[in-house]
Amino acid sequence: MSEESFSEEKQPTKNSKKIKIGITIAIIVVLGVAFIPKIWAKYNKKEIVCLNGQTEIYEKFKDAVVLVKHTYALEISIKGSEPFQIEVDDSTLEPKTISGTGFFVSEDGKIVTNHHVAEPWLYGDETKNSYSYLKEHIAAVLPDSIKAEDYKAFIEKNWNSYYEGEEGDYEEESEEVVQTETPKTVDSTAVVASDNSENTSNDSSAEEAVTPEKVVNYIKVDDITITPKTVEISVALHGSKEDWLKCKVYKIADGEEVDVAVLQLNSETLPGSVTNIVDLENAVTDDSHIKPGTNAILIGYPMGMTLANTRRGIKVQIYEGQINKESDGVSLQYNVTSTHGASGSPVFNECGQLIAVNYAGYDAAQGYNFGIVAKHAAALIQ
Template sequence: MDHEKNESDQNELDKNQSQQNNNSPSDDFSEQQNLESENLSSENSSNEIREKPVEKQPEQTLPVTEKKKRNPYKIAFFSLGGIILLGGASYFGYNYYKNHQVEPIAENVCLDTDTKIYDAYKDAVVMVKHRYGFFAKIKGKEVQLNLPDVSEETLFGTAFFVDKKGNMISNSHVLQPWNSPENIDKLNTDASNIRRKIASILTTDISEDGYETFITSNWGNASSEYDEEGESDYHDGEGEADQGEEFVTSDQPTVDSTAEAVDIAASIPHKDYISEEYIEVYMKTIDISVALHNSAEEWLPCTIEKISEDVSVDLGVLQLTTKETPNTVVNIINLEHAVTDDQTLRPGEKAVMIGYPLGEDLAQTISGIKVQLYDGQISKESDGTKIQYSVTSTHGASGSPIFNNCGQLIAVNFSGLEKVQGYNFGIIAKQINSVYPFLAAEVKVDHIN
């Protein structure tokens, strides 16, 4: 009996030991995996349980009051940001407008700085582009001559508005450059040569409508040379044929050389050429236009209204074809405010010029045409017609207004020494009214009205 009991105890002990040996690390890992799998499965199930109610309830079923409670800070933030941005844009926009706005000038107010003078009158000063060339009138028919050595030219200058009817003041040599003292002699010489050349090629059998084409096609054969007796030699093709030395033998009959020359001359077709007395050559405007400050290659067509009859007064009147000054020109350069007593202009006093020296070369920018300001001082007393000052200037600035330190017009720039700066001249302002009294009358009528 005891033996059986001991055997039973021994079996239980072996069984327990066997179970302990089976508890290896791999079993622990498996158990751990099983636990994690169970936990993950439990979490997924839990998530599914939590998500199911959200899927079943659409967003619009949420109470409106609950939505509003989610966004109060966000709404306030964006509202405040919008107010700040709008306020900043308004502030900077107002400052830009204020700094760039041209205001009308009050009467008897001194513009005591260069910047104030520039801001007041920059829009009233325009750049002039003048295209001109040679024309010929043949038996009353006018044709433009556009030939290799007779081509059109382009000149740039300056002008400024003096009323609201599109009238501008400039130099006469800008409006009629061919009549300036330094060009008149050359023009007369060139015109005479061109007239002779036309007479050397243009025949009477050419129709008036064919003048321009014929002259252009045959210009290479034209000549302006004269023989020693002062008569033109450009029709020498009708002269006698050259006669070489003849060898006469006893077997050959005698030939009358005079009769042979007459026969050759008779065989040459005879053409009549138009006489120079029926040909007139002169220079003339092709077109003239102006560009405003800050414009982008927009040229406004003009007409030349008046040229000074006094060659010493280099002034002229230009007018827009619309006969209306643009609305962008807030302040015209009023002749009533100009300094007409030139004896008050003393050496050493300030002189300010607004204009377009060098024309398009200097005025053209990536944002449009820009007028320029230069200053100096009066160098010499007025002689009653012109005054000298030390303002920097060059071609293109002809016709620019010259102001004193208060912004009153004192002169119109017209000449200078290009190689040496500082020696420039202007026609004094009082000459505008004396030469163009109708402008002064119009200004007074507008002022009264």
């Protein structure tokens, strides 16, 4: 065999080795991308520094907990018209403002709170109806012939006619209704016309004088859509004097059961006064480890501005209790004092780790309150 022939036979073997090496390197890279971050995270977790009681927890997180104010109003659309708001003497249609609590969890101004703080119209009494009473009111005062650009002005002008049982102030080009006069007694001495054609003409005129009123068709209830819409969401910081920072809704948990949402400052920047955020990486996400009898510490704004406002600005409050019931995977029960306004408050264990987001309780009695376990808040930020 010649030297040239031998070289040609060996060449495929060298190419095969290169291919195998390339495949091996590719596999290593893929596995590295998939597993190295997980391994790194496992062995490089931030060390949990256990805080010593509620005072230390309060001092660390008081600036991270904010008072949330959400104002919303109802918008009306008729037959697919551009939505509009009306200003009438009816408290149902006035803008509504609710208050809640939230807490910073990121350097770009993300704030964890409750879903019912981010979209309050989906909870409470308003979920039990579709604003049918308002639709019926509008349908009773708005004629079908009114132009779309005149809907708002016409409804506002005629809103109270619904309560008075009157028709709206409706004007349209039409003939006036002619009322027949009461017939007079004929004088026996009067000359009676013998022309039959005249008598027929008079009788005909009398009949034509009785004209029925024109029927007015009104808008149908099914043509009316009423939708709640945010006017403004803003937050105030601990120690501020009602300096409100505007926010937007960033993300909301899927489903009605998990009452958690994330807001974000419009500036997307953490305020300079907030030195410690609530670190979701250190939160207790395995809720099976949260046992009844362990401490639960809530920092928030129960009663909103009623309790928060002081001579030295807005002040957050802290309350302590114990876990009363094991987690069911969604919520925890505890006996920490809480009421309206504390929705969205962080609930910590005795070390200062987040264990839940406060969301509900019983108005009739204290000591029966609930929080969504922390893993659901952490899932929204990932």
